Amino acid sequence: VSDTFAQAVYALVRLIPPGQVATYSQVGTYLGSPGLARAVGNALRDLGPTLARDVPWHRVIKANGTLAARGDLRRMPLQARLLRQEGVTADPDGRIPLALFGWTGPRPVSRPSGR
């Protein structure tokens, strides 16, 4: 459709529920390829203040569990605060345990009993 890659990114990030986080590569994977991580970052970087209200960009972090925005350190503390506000805490190392807060994806395979 006429949506750009960025639009797709916003749509997906919008689906990330509070209390959970996704990595750039993860988002990229759901969009088609893990290598899209960079492109995903670009898309969120281009996010405007208006769109930022609809898109929980703070729930997208790096693959190593650290926060991104190394060029815009102003957003770093903000992201940390927003996440903490949702219950997402970091380890003493300053990293977020993806094993606990990691988003399972747009369609979780939560199917313990299977059918």
Added chain:
DNA sequence: AACATGACGTTGC
């Protein structure tokens, strides 16, 4: 079409 840039990721030193 080619080159340069970037909220990334992984590996090597």
Added chain:
DNA sequence: CGCAACGCCATGT
């Protein structure tokens, strides 16, 4: 743990 190099994909010039 910090820094550098390479790979990767989308976008802007």
